[in-house]
Amino acid sequence: MGLASKRKGRWRYRCWQKLFLALIGFPLAAGLLLVFVAISRAVFIQQQNQSVLRILNNQVVDKIDESQITQRAERLAGALKIPSVSYATDNQEKEALLQLHQYLETNFPLIHSATFIKKEVINAYSLLYTVEGTTKGKLPYLLASHLDVVPVNPSTWEVPPFGGKIVNRTYIYGRGAIDDKAGVLGIMEAVEYAIQKGQRPQRTFFMAFGHDEEISGKQGAQELAKALKVRGVDRLDFVLDEGFPLTKNVIPGTDKHIAMVGISEKGTATLELSVSGNPGHSSFPPPESAIGILAAAVARLEENPQPSLLGKGPESATFKYLAAHVSFFYRLLYNNMWLFSGLMARQMEHVPLTNAFVRTTTAITLFHGGIKDNVVPPSAKAVINHRVHPSQTVAEVIAYDRKIISDPRVHIRVKTSREAHPISPFGTDCIPFQMLMMSIKQVFTDAVVVPAVFIANTDTRWYLSFTANLYRFLPTVITPEDVGRYHGNNERISIQHYHEAVNFYYRIIKNADMLIDQVPASTMNNDDEEL
Numbered sequence: 001m002g003l004a005s006k007r008k009g010r011w012r013y014r015c016w017q018k019l020f021l022a023l024i025g026f027p028l029a030a031g032l033l034l035v036f037v038a039i040s041r042a043v044f045i046q047q048q049n050q051s052v053l054r055i056l057n058n059q060v061v062d063k064i065d066e067s068q069i070t071q072r073a074e075r076l077a078g079a080l081k082i083p084s085v086s087y088a089t090d091n092q093e094k095e096a097l098l099q100l101h102q103y104l105e106t107n108f109p110l111i112h113s114a115t116f117i118k119k120e121v122i123n124a125y126s127l128l129y130t131v132e133g134t135t136k137g138k139l140p141y142l143l144a145s146h147l148d149v150v151p152v153n154p155s156t157w158e159v160p161p162f163g164g165k166i167v168n169r170t171y172i173y174g175r176g177a178i179d180d181k182a183g184v185l186g187i188m189e190a191v192e193y194a195i196q197k198g199q200r201p202q203r204t205f206f207m208a209f210g211h212d213e214e215i216s217g218k219q220g221a222q223e224l225a226k227a228l229k230v231r232g233v234d235r236l237d238f239v240l241d242e243g244f245p246l247t248k249n250v251i252p253g254t255d256k257h258i259a260m261v262g263i264s265e266k267g268t269a270t271l272e273l274s275v276s277g278n279p280g281h282s283s284f285p286p287p288e289s290a291i292g293i294l295a296a297a298v299a300r301l302e303e304n305p306q307p308s309l310l311g312k313g314p315e316s317a318t319f320k321y322l323a324a325h326v327s328f329f330y331r332l333l334y335n336n337m338w339l340f341s342g343l344m345a346r347q348m349e350h351v352p353l354t355n356a357f358v359r360t361t362t363a364i365t366l367f368h369g370g371i372k373d374n375v376v377p378p379s380a381k382a383v384i385n386h387r388v389h390p391s392q393t394v395a396e397v398i399a400y401d402r403k404i405i406s407d408p409r410v411h412i413r414v415k416t417s418r419e420a421h422p423i424s425p426f427g428t429d430c431i432p433f434q435m436l437m438m439s440i441k442q443v444f445t446d447a448v449v450v451p452a453v454f455i456a457n458t459d460t461r462w463y464l465s466f467t468a469n470l471y472r473f474l475p476t477v478i479t480p481e482d483v484g485r486y487h488g489n490n491e492r493i494s495i496q497h498y499h500e501a502v503n504f505y506y507r508i509i510k511n512a513d514m515l516i517d518q519v520p521a522s523t524m525n526n527d528d529e530e531l
């Protein structure tokens with residue numbers, strides 16, 4: 001064989017070798033590397049997760065005596081006697097808010113005298129407590145609740161709404177019992193209890209109590225968030241605010257307690273619809289009045305709800321998590337939403353509470369028109385309050401409304417709007433979520449914890465820039481018959497459930513400390529030791 005053909009042969013061999021490496025060798029190596037990285041990561045996460053579970057399982061819920069449980073109930077009842085009502089923007093019972101500040105100061109003496117707790121009044125009516133932990137340099141967390149309540153119509157209540165009545169030694173009645181004074185007082189009780197036991201938390205945390213959550217949080221939580229930034233806090237490990245209570249016998253297919261933790265929150269779009277007319281004598285009216293045109297428009301919106309999005313947003317994770325805990329029939333449905341979401345939506349949309357999971361909701365909340373019995377109305381106005389499903393944008397919601405109204409005489413003005421919140425992590429590698437889940441299970445031992453989209457709104461919107469880990473959960477139990485008490489008549493919480501709420505917040509503080517080694521470093525300014 002000649003030298004030239006030998007070279008040619010070698011060259012051909014190298015070409016094949018390169019081709020082999022390019023087509024098979026490199027992709028194979030890259031694939032193996034990826035598999036290796038994925039396995040290592042899974043093993044790491046599992047180990048980390050197991051260490052979280054090991055740490056948290058090591059805990060026992062404290063037993064306290066009956067008289068202390070009663071005292072706590074009485075303290076909550078006392079707070080319910082203070083009518084800290086938010087009626088509308090710039091219309092609040094501000095004296096009552098100040099009275100509530102004083103009430104907290106008098107009833108939680110250990111918190112207010114502890115050298116490691118700083119209380120600040122923010123924007124005159126909101127409260128920010130900094131509980132300075134013993135370990136510096138770790139990311140702090142924030143427990144939020146709100147001081148204000150929605151108005152009442154006392155004539156439709158069976159007990160005085162601001163009477164703070166304890167009925168049959170079982171229920172504490174009053175506006176704010178669940179929304180959200182059980183949150184404020186529950187957190188305070190947990191901290192007071194820890195101090196009483198001689199404990200000082202290792203981790204720094206904030207208790208942030210806004211004073212206008214029911215009317216947007218702009219003066220309260222927004223200012224609390226700004227105050228944190230001014231103090232050098234721009235990152236938090238997690239935020240825990242009000243959210244769903246645990247439910248029993250609400251989710252079909254199980255009779256266990258279901259704890260739906262809000263990992264996202266619906267957006268809002270509040271629209272003002274208006275129609276202008278020509279005023280005139282009512283004895284010779286036009287065929288259509290401003291009121292009639294507007295009434296027809298809002299009726300069309302009610303008759304044509306926004307499209308079903310069931311299974312397209314975070315609620316698919318809710319049902320995936322639930323699937324393992326429900327009867328065979330429901331497991332089949334919940335595990336196969338790609339097939340059954342239509343069927344499920346048709347069932348769920350008949351009940352207002354479950355309909356809220358299916359779609360963007362449409363509530364006609366105000367309607368004004370007319371000026372006198374015998375005058376053709378010069379104008380009419382209505383307000384539509386949408387709660388926007390995370391899989392839809394505000395613009396899409398409004399475009400749908402326009403299409404349904406389909407009447408150029410109806411003018412649409414956007415009063416306020418906000419997109420749905422991003423989805424917070426809830427996987428096995430998310431330590432704050434796992435910690436929250438374990439804390440719930442320690443207090444509500446049979447509870448199934450599932451991620452969910454929160455269907456209403458909270459002050460968490462103001463803390464979105466501090467952390468991805470925002471969770472909405474109210475540690476109390478609600479039955480189907482109690483759901484209507486939210487913003488409704490005869491709001492109440494049972495003494496037992498309130499006791500569990502206090503226990504839960506105490507567990508959060510203890511468990512957050514147990515995990516201190518796994519908490520990232522803080523950007524918080526730790527130079528200022530003065531408290």
Ligand SMILES: CCCCCCCC/C=C\CCCCCCCC(=O)NCC(=O)O
Nearest residue numbers: 244245247250353354357456457458483486
């Ligand atoms: C598969 C779906 C099952 C649904 C079960 C959910 C049961 C939850 C029970 C009650 C929910 C009530 C939420 C009330 C939110 C209160 C917060 C608030 O008032 N925010 C202000 C606002 O949104 O305007």
Ligand SMILES: [Zn+2]
Nearest residue numbers: 179180213242
């Ligand atoms: Zn609330």
Ligand SMILES: [Zn+2]
Nearest residue numbers: 150179214487
């Ligand atoms: Zn509310």
